[in-house]
Ligand SMILES: O=C(O)CCC(=O)C(=O)O
């Protein structure tokens with residue numbers, strides 16, 4: 290039972306209407322039990338039997354459970370790198386890369402300024418709240434689609450849209466000063482890494498690298514997961530696939546609460562020092578006519594420590610039309626997806642809560 294005062298109405302008012310987010314709830318009220326607005330239905334909870342046990346033998350056969358591959362990309366031209374990236378992208382849809390050239394120092398600076406934003410006063414943060422943000426391209430919010438969620442996700446986020454402003458000198462002028470320089474720097478660091486991976490993935494399809502279709506939009510989320518009184522009952526980010534082409538994630542270096550779908554279980558994506566987590570999004574699955582796998586994933590909550598993560602999303606230009614590539618279909622293969630403008634796909638994606646269940650990609654599937 291939630292303590293008196295933490296009724297659904299009171300929590301909704303404090304977290305959403307008063308724009309304090311879930312971090313505000315923890316900082317100001319510090320509930321000792323999970324308010325019911327956050328208690329997930331039993332089928333949505335990630336219980337131990339739903340987890341895949343890593344690298345242990347499974348009975349007499351002795352086969353190993355899969356692990357998320359960690360790929361050394363110090364030499365992008367090494368054919369083994371392309372092969373490992375291709376293998377991971379066609380199976381789990383998840384891998385990690387190390388020796389990508391972004392130093393630990395830069396990563397830790399970004400983690401520091403990300404936390405610094407969420408540590409600002411409530412008044413300061415509220416200026417960026419969703420639809421009334423003082424910035425057109427930076428917004429602060431909580432959960433995923435609160436107006437449609439019976440149960441909220443235990444997460445706040447600060448979102449950036451680099452749009453096509455990249456070539457404008459002061460495109461970040463309205464962004465929170467506490468983190469904007471590092472966010473811009475991070476984008477400068479991530480863009481070429483994303484491009485390398487996309488080049489490899491296109492080459493393996495014998496397809497052209499069309500930047501506008503593959504990385505014509507660039508967005509980023511700083512996710513903040515406060516410590517949670519009853520993490521077993523909650524979810525940090527509900528299960529979902531990313532809608533874009535490729536996501537590069539700098540996750541927390543200590544708290545490992547990210548899980549990727551593997552068969553009917555959830556596979557841990559452990560923090561690896563200095564690594565970036567890479568996952569395939571819906572658009573690459575569509576373009577490749579199902580060769581690349583858009584991997585479902587979720588984030589759990591943690592009782593003892595807060596966690597920050599930085600998700601950098603490369604995606605098509607908003608007016609690009611997404612459909613299986615000609616090169617992939619040339620041997621008479623049937624397209625599995627209908628042509629869709631990316632802006633329409635995005636609108637549909639953001640119009641439904643994570644808890645809606647069926648995947649967004651199903652909406653463009655040809656039956
Ligand atoms: O926080 C994380 O580790 C992942 C967040 C995520 O899946 C997303 O922002 O799309």
Ligand SMILES: [Fe+2]
Pocket residue numbers: 529530531586
């Ligand atoms: Fe995601």
